[in-house]
Amino acid sequence: MTTTASTIAPATLFLNRPEGRIGYEVAGHGPLVVLVPGMGDLRSTYRFVAPALVTAGFRVAAVDLRGHGDSDTTFTSYGDAETSSDVLALIEELGGPAVVVGNSMSAGSAVMGAAHRPELVSGLVLIGPFVRNGVVSATQKVMLRVAMAPLWAATAWKSYMPKLYAGQRPVDFDEHRGRVVASLRRPGYAKSFSLTTRTNHDPSEACLAMVSAPSLVVMGDRDPDFPDPAAEASWLAHALHGEVVMVADAGHYPHSQQPGVVIPAVVSFLNAVTARA
DSSP: OOOSOOSSOOOOEEEEETTEEEEEEEEOSSSEEEEEOOTTOOGGGGTTHHHHHHHTTOEEEEEOOTTSTTSOSOOSOOSHHHHHHHHHHHHHHHOSOEEEEEETHHHHHHHHHHHHOTTTEEEEEEESOOOSOOOOOHHHHHHHHHHTOTTTHHHHHHHHHHHHTOSSOOTTHHHHHHHHHHHHTSTTHHHHHHHHTTOOOHHHHHTGGGOOSOEEEEEETTOTTSSSHHHHHHHHHHHHTOEEEEETTOOSOHHHHSHHHHHHHHHHHHHHHHHHO
């Protein structure tokens, strides 16, 4: 199975929302899969995954978060609930149901969507998932707020990204990081990113017991965002009655760090969900 990024990018499309537009792209034919990036990232984080899923027989939509990438910065609020509503609207636009693949904070959004609109979400793939708040002191919260202030958020994020890619980095890491930083430096985008960093995951955690869709948790064994990545993955999979794939030598982005491991696991899960449907 190929693990190279596609050199031909699909055209950018736009989903109209009450306060602005959400940028996305779609390719392929078959059951729908929606790929949602994490905070501070672009939909191109799935540059290895998307073409492989298309080849495997799925219709794949990759979407930018509000205030990120090709999406507008005109929104007044950002977070798990907002992302969830955007993703559900996209599934309705494209004709669902869909398996939602969410990385980082978008995993929480995916959980909320599956809880509130089970008829639209047929499965969940949660990568490096933030579905509950970590233990953070008041001092740490203030430090994060200062570090991610709009004036220097792009520079701070550029410096922090290598830590998130603990383990094997993608061959095009520098190029991808350059795209992310350039995107944040456009007028208005650093502010949107800064607001997104204030997301509270308590509403996502509260939805876990309501989810009935099959779930796959994918976690890098070196993910620096969790004191014990394996324990966090096990906790979430238990809460969702799902499965876990631990990815060796990977941090917060195992789908781009170790696509040769992650893609077969995701395809196998998608095939099982399709057969169940």
